[in-house]
Amino acid sequence: MKTNFSVVPRLLKKDPILAKRLSKAFLAQRKAMAIDRVFHPSTTDELGLIYFRLTPLCNLRCVMCGQRGDKGVLKGSFAANEAEKIVPLEDYKRLVDQIKDKRPVVYLWGGEPFMYPDLFPLIDYMMEAGLVVSVNTNGTYLEKFAKEIVERKWHALFVSLDGFEETNDRIRGAGSYKRVVAGFEAINREKERQGSHYPYMGVVTTVNNLNYKDLYSLAEATRPFKLAWHIYNLGTYTNDAIVDEQRAFMKRELDTDITCLQGYATGYNDDIDGKELYDILSRIHDMDIDHPIITVPALAPDKIDVYYSKLDEPVRTHCIVPWCQANIDYNGDVHFCADYNDYPLGNIREKPFFEIFNGERAQKFRLALKRSKNGLFPGCVRCYQNMLCGKRVNGF
Ligand SMILES: C[S@@+](CC[C@H](N)C(=O)[O-])C[C@H]1O[C@@H](n2cnc3c(N)ncnc32)[C@H](O)[C@@H]1O
Numbered sequence: 329m330k331t332n333f334s335v336v337p338r339l340l341k342k343d344p345i346l347a348k349r350l351s352k353a354f355l356a357q358r359k360a361m362a363i364d365r366v367f368h369p370s371t372t373d374e375l376g377l378i379y380f381r382l383t384p385l386c387n388l389r390c391v392m393c394g395q396r397g398d399k400g401v402l403k404g405s406f407a408a409n410e411a412e413k414i415v416p417l418e419d420y421k422r423l424v425d426q427i428k429d430k431r432p433v434v435y436l437w438g439g440e441p442f443m444y445p446d447l448f449p450l451i452d453y454m455m456e457a458g459l460v461v462s463v464n465t466n467g468t469y470l471e472k473f474a475k476e477i478v479e480r481k482w483h484a485l486f487v488s489l490d491g492f493e494e495t496n497d498r499i500r501g502a503g504s505y506k507r508v509v510a511g512f513e514a515i516n517r518e519k520e521r522q523g524s525h526y527p528y529m530g531v532v533t534t535v536n537n538l539n540y541k542d543l544y545s546l547a548e549a550t551r552p553f554k555l556a557w558h559i560y561n562l563g564t565y566t567n568d569a570i571v572d573e574q575r576a577f578m579k580r581e582l583d584t585d586i587t588c589l590q591g592y593a594t595g596y597n598d599d600i601d602g603k604e605l606y607d608i609l610s611r612i613h614d615m616d617i618d619h620p621i622i623t624v625p626a627l628a629p630d631k632i633d634v635y636y637s638k639l640d641e642p643v644r645t646h647c648i649v650p651w652c653q654a655n656i657d658y659n660g661d662v663h664f665c666a667d668y669n670d671y672p673l674g675n676i677r678e679k680p681f682f683e684i685f686n687g688e689r690a691q692k693f694r695l696a697l698k699r700s701k702n703g704l705f706p707g708c709v710r711c712y713q714n715m716l717c718g719k720r721v722n723g724f
């Protein structure tokens with residue numbers, strides 16, 4: 329399976345300033361891997377990427393979502409109660425002041441980030457501080473806010489679509505496909521009217537057993553959207569046995585009770601035919617289409633079956649996330665693992681960020697990870713962050 333990452337530099341040539349800022353973040357990751365993790369593993373000087381999970385609220389219920397889906401851990405009134413704890417704008421501004429010199433790339437997500445009430449002033453503040461800001465959204469609010477988004481020159485939008493109309497709506501809810509398409513159209517109209525190339529827009533597709541046969545029709549349908557990339561995320565999946573193993577491990581090693589991983593034991597990986605998926609993705613990679621196609625993780629053809637059927641077999645190892653990334657949760661807790669926020673390092677409303685990032689709990693986590701087999705915990709095996717930056721296992 330091809331990655332097509334080679335076309336990313338070509339894309340970035342169009343925008344050298346943005347390219348320079350992204351390279352700096354990428355370099356931070358490399359330095360974290362080569363220097364921090366090796367020579368002083370409990371602490372780090374790098375911060376290349378910072379996630380903000382702005383809210384637990386969402387207006388959709390995508391079936392495979394570990395937060396709000398069939399097995400999601402943020403159910404109904406629990407999510408509403410959690411939403412009472414969201415971080416106020418002023419506290420986020422203080423955090424931005426603390427981190428801006430490191431120039432991390434910012435990735436805003438949720439829940440649905442457009443449901444954070446101060447999203448626009450927060451992004452204004454981040455951009456004034458010189459940060460590259462990207463937003464991962466379900467796309468249902470883009471039509472409404474297209475003018476403001478383009479005026480403010482947000483850098484990037486990662487918009488989720490999981491199939492052509494019928495398939496997407498089966499996964500993400502009735503009418504969601506049309507709303508996203510209307511959003512792309514509105515943003516493109518505004519970009520033309522305002523003469524701006526911001527924001528760059530890309531689609532993120534989470535592969536599952538409901539959509540994998542339909543990926544080619546989605547790829548065809550994206551032609552008019554003027555995308556800058558299309559990411560095929562092979563998806564985060566686990567099973568009850570791995571959850572149990574992770575639960576015991578985290579209790580023993582880090583005295584932590586886990587709650588998040590089980591949200592990904594959805595079964596939407598079952599019965600995916602790896603050979604068929606490989607053929608479909610290959611046809612997509614070969615399409616005459618002017619945006620890069622990126623598969624995460626890119627795998628050897630015969631390993632796709634392993635990815636979906638042997639959920640405890642690593643395809644990427646030696647996670648470097650704790651040495652260069654952090655996730656700020658909606659309540660201000662800092663975690664390394666964006667999807668599995670079970671081990672809070674500290675809270676930004678109570679302590680300066682870098683005291684937390686290199687604090688006692690962070691150090692303990694890094695050392696436990698470094699001494700673990702393959703540089704992974706049992707529950708890390710299909711973690712998306714590690715799929716992006718972990719070490720490729722031979723043959724995969
Ligand atoms: C949790 S959502 C939050 C942002 C926004 N609500 C959205 O859907 O884009 C972040 C990304 O995770 C993807 N996602 C949902 N369930 C997933 C799973 N089981 N494995 C991997 N990615 C998943 C979504 O499709 C989306 O692209």
Ligand code: SF4
Binds near residue numbers: 387389390
């Ligand atoms: S829109 Fe995003 S957060 Fe909401 S249910 Fe879907 S994947 Fe989950």
Ligand code: SF4
Binds near residue numbers: 664665666697713
């Ligand atoms: S691989 Fe494990 S330690 Fe690394 S970010 Fe993912 S869940 Fe966290």
